Amino acid sequence: MSLFLVAAIACAHETRAADPPGPDGQSVESVSPPATSRFLPDPVELVRRLKANQKQLEERRKDYICEFIEETRTLDSKGAVKKTETKGYELFFDSGYPIARQVSKAGKPLDEHEAQKEGQRVDEEIKKDRELAEKHAKQDENPDEVRIDHILHATVMKNGRYETYRGREMLVYDFEPNSQFQPHSRAESLANKLVGTVWIDAQDIEVARLEARIIDDYRVVGGLLASVKKGSDLIVEQERVNGEVWLPSLLDFSLDARFMLFKSVHERILDHFSSYRKFRVETIIKPAEQ
Numbered sequence: 001m002s003l004f005l006v007a008a009i010a011c012a013h014e015t016r017a018a019d020p021p022g023p024d025g026q027s028v029e030s031v032s033p034p035a036t037s038r039f040l041p042d043p044v045e046l047v048r049r050l051k052a053n054q055k056q057l058e059e060r061r062k063d064y065i066c067e068f069i070e071e072t073r074t075l076d077s078k079g080a081v082k083k084t085e086t087k088g089y090e091l092f093f094d095s096g097y098p099i100a101r102q103v104s105k106a107g108k109p110l111d112e113h114e115a116q117k118e119g120q121r122v123d124e125e126i127k128k129d130r131e132l133a134e135k136h137a138k139q140d141e142n143p144d145e146v147r148i149d150h151i152l153h154a155t156v157m158k159n160g161r162y163e164t165y166r167g168r169e170m171l172v173y174d175f176e177p178n179s180q181f182q183p184h185s186r187a188e189s190l191a192n193k194l195v196g197t198v199w200i201d202a203q204d205i206e207v208a209r210l211e212a213r214i215i216d217d218y219r220v221v222g223g224l225l226a227s228v229k230k231g232s233d234l235i236v237e238q239e240r241v242n243g244e245v246w247l248p249s250l251l252d253f254s255l256d257a258r259f260m261l262f263k264s265v266h267e268r269i270l271d272h273f274s275s276y277r278k279f280r281v282e283t284i285i286k287p288a289e290q
Contacts, residue, residue: 043157043173049205051149057206058096060245065092065279068100068271075254075266092279094126095133147187148207148236152198154181154191162202165209169202177215190218193230206246210236229256241276248273 068091074083088104101122103110110118155175163172176195183189196212213233237250251271256264 038162040160041171043160046171046200046205047149047152047157050152050200050207053205054147054149057245061247062093062096063278064241064245064247064276065090066247066273066276067091067103068273071270071272073268073270075268077266079266091273095130097129097132099125099129148198148210150187150191151175151194151210151212154178154183154188155194157198163199165199168208170199170208171202172197172199175212190214193218201240201246204240204246206238206240207236208238208246210234232256242278247276 068089070087070089072085072087073081074085076082086106087102088107089100089102091098091100093099099122102118103115105114109115152175154177156178157173157175159174161172163170174195174197177192181188181192183192193214193216194212195215196210198207198211199209200206201208211234214228214230216230218228232253232255234253235250236248238246239249241247248271250273251269254268256266
């Protein structure tokens with residue numbers, strides 16, 4: 001995944017008012033605390049637990065394949081939709097990196113020529129990702145990948161409270177840039193420009209929903225390749241799959257950016273993930289019965 005795509009995905013979503021609706025129209029209902037104050041975990045410890053869980057999640061998600069539909073809406077300067085493009089993908093992991101193989105366009109399967117060309121592109125991407133995996137073999141993570149725990153590590157969490165979301169109890173915090181934080185990578189620099197709200201499942205300590213918005217322009221590759229403007233925003237939602245792992249269900253972000261100092265892009269992109277299934281299954285060989 002390119003740095004710019006990572007940057008675009010991580011450009012945050014404007015913090016919403018109480019009871020924000022989910023993509024299915026379901027609202028986030030506040031839970032009234034009892035007369036005495038309820039216990040809220042220390043935000044620093046909570047982020048530490050989230051990061052530990054994230055590492056376990058990344059190992060488990062490699063065993064899954066899913067489908068997702070990506071809808072790209074090109075907007076004019078006033079935010080009105082000029083054009084809508086829909087593509088279907090199959091998502092899997094190789095060498096720890098996500099690989100998206102396009103399988104349809106405008107609701108129709110790719111033709112033979114398009115499928116062959118896409119197969120060649122995917123093969124090349126897998127080759128590059130395996131080279132990156134070797135390069136980063138001695139590192140805990142890719143320094144250019146913006147992750148949820150990066151965002152929470154580079155920001156200050158405040159206004160902790162309990163709410164319910166989709167029938168589960170959540171720890172909810174607002175976050176804003178930490179002025180004392182010193183970024184050591186491009187991913188951390190971007191994360192330190194975000195404000196928003198995060199919903200954390202109180203039982204599993206996994207992020208169920210994150211809304212954020214970038215509050216300052218962010219330049220990629222010195223601003224020559226792209227500049228992502230403040231106000232670009234994001235919603236990420238995750239759901240529990242097979243009772244063992246939290247995986248993305250929705251990615252909704254609006255992008256206001258400029259490429260190569262000339263071309264401006266105004267888009268809203270929605271990715272809906274579904275049909276999660278395992279594609280690597282451990283086989284246990286038992287001795288034959290006598």
